[in-house]
Amino acid sequence: MVMSKPSQHVFVTVPHPLLRLVSLGLVAFVFTLFSLVLSRVGTQLAPLWFPTSIMMVAFYRHAGRLWPGIAVACSLGSIGASLTLFPAASLNFSWTAINIIEAATGAILLRKLLPSYNPLQNLNDWFRLAIGSAVIPPLLGGLLFWLIAPEAVASKAFLIWVLSEAIGALTLVPLGLLFKPHYLLRHRDPHLLLETLLTLVITLALSWLAMRYIPWPFTCVIVLLMWSAVRLPRMEAFLIFLATVIVVSLMLANDPTLLTTPKTDVMVNMPWLPFLMILLPANMMTMVMYAFRTERKHITESESRFRNAMEYSAIGMALVGTEGQWLQVNKSLSHFLGYSQDELRTMTFQQLTWPEDLNNDLEQLNMLVRGDINSYSMEKRYYTRNGDVVWALLAVSLVRHKDNQPLYFIAQIEDINDLKQSEQENQRLMERITQANEALFQEKERLHITLDSIGEAVVCIDVAMNITFMNPIAEKMSGWRQEDALGAPCHY
Incomplete structure (x- = not known):
């Protein structure tokens, strides 16, 4: 997983579209073959029909531009399985068309009814899945099949069609919706x-x-x-x-x-x-x-403690998604950056980070995600709502799922803007003092050179009347070297 400046995605690299279509065709072939074997044996139980569910899941998980290719790949897989067991004359392409209509209808309903990130979070989601995949599409397909079926067997065929499609949907669709490569x-x-x-x-x-x-x-x-x-x-x-x-x-x-x-x-x-x-x-x-x-009670209590600790913390705290979006922020952070909590939840930390500090932050985040480090801290700058640049001490740790996949970051953001301004002021003051000392030293050196070049004896004393300097003429006249006379009383 690599984080970029605008965003960062936690996805495993997907195969080439053509390879995906071929894989879907093979899966459709295998499950169609299984379904046809059941019906060929002649069981009294209504046959299971899986190909529609496979196509429905594929439609749900892929962009609309790939739907024609998915429909062709799955249909070819089903037709190939049919030709394996039955003569070509028995093929009925209208049934394949009905399967495609069912699958497209189910995929559209599932996208409307279920959350995109985690489609099966509770029993209500499962009910919506059942309605969107195992009730409405099979009834629609059964009705279309009933319209073209011989009148003598239309009613029985309608029931068999609906039941076989519903069983297939309840068996395969949950698996297809939940599956992710990292599982x-x-x-x-x-x-x-x-x-x-x-x-x-x-x-x-x-x-x-x-x-x-x-x-x-x-x-x-x-x-x-x-x-x-x-x-x-x-x-x-x-x-x-x-x-x-x-x-x-x-x-x-x-x-x-x-x-x-x-x-x-x-x-x-x-x-x-x-x-x-x-x-x-x-x-x-x-x-x-x-x-x-019991578990829900414990989770509620734990969430309440964490929420209170976070909300009333004196320093800024936030839960940050793996793409950089602010998931939850406390009042301290909101006040520090000048944005409301709702406004921050529509933004990413990348948008508010001073550009010169962003690369270092992203590099350490990637090390955190890879497991190279457990946490990190750094001083960085943020933009406020007013466009000002403020300093903060950032400490970041990562929360992982039990399968070791990253869930979100916990960020602690302490306002050190006043401290940094004091440090900068102290630094400027020290620079001025250093410059003054350097100027004084240079002036002293120039004075010594001037005194050494004078043709008369010169002796410098301090307030205690002790010798601090003698030029060469004074050394000759007194018979004392400057090194020996330094610190001696002038009347000595």
Whole structure:
């Protein structure tokens, strides 16, 4: 990460656009192939359809100018997968067009409904994601499909279309929205990697056993997925959800009777098993919510203490984003710079820094981000609202996410303008004293040269009548050298 003068971005370098399009085409090919395999086996469960969700996420994450290329790449991937399993005569390009319309609609809705920086922060965001990706686009696509489908199967086809698109969206869209390249670096932490792999293996194994041997298997699968969600961060949890959906759907595709087999042996031996299925999710959610409320209380208390300490600090304090923007400033800093707190939040520190001090500041910020140093301090100058230049002592530290990614800087800015002015005044005074001493010394040297050149004896004495100077004539007349006579009384 390198900070520039106007701004600084914390992004991993993205691949070439052509490489991204090829990658999207390959991903669409793989997931389309999986979806078509499910429908080819003939499962009673509505087939899952992932390509629309892949295209929707790609539209959401990329600028509009790339949408045509994304649509072509994903469509070619889907068509290639279809040709792998079915003859070319069975292709229906109108379905591909409907998928593109669905994906574009979903991407536009998601951009309108979700925050751009962290799209899934709470349950309300998830509801908006569900509406924008798994409700409105599938209904729109199902309606378009219903208009072109044969009348005899239109109603059934509408339901299958909507259900398959909705399941695919809820499975893939959260993953696509949350994924960032630096997430892969988190698994360099062996603890997180081991916990994720163990949770994945246990969830898939127990889901397989539940589907094979337990009545109402999806109830058990729900409990397992809730357990995974409690143990892991969002990204890893959604990844396990995807893996579970893939495994369970393959099991149902290969053996549709898993849903119809009553498994009477289990019910005879454990007639009260349904109560366990009722209590497990309820108990788990109770403890999760208790832990959540306790943690939220502690966070609120900690935030309140920090806010009070910051707001009422005698020196300026600020939280500064990784791009240089002022995220939060206290009254002392606002008064020091002459801007209101709201005005500062629309600006960056680069805009207010004296140009000669900016490069040094940015270099040390980059060292801080790279981990070369833990903090730094420096004297620097700022512009005030009135255009004046003021001095401050800046101390900066960095707050990181648990995956070691930079979150924001904590800056302490102490007003030393009066001190610097005093130092400058003292420096000017010392310069004048030095110049006066130099002038006095030079004048003394000139006087000695003049006295040495006089043809008569000259003796200089101080107020105590002690000799301080004798010229060569006086030395000859008295018989004393100046070195011997210095400090001697004149009457000696």
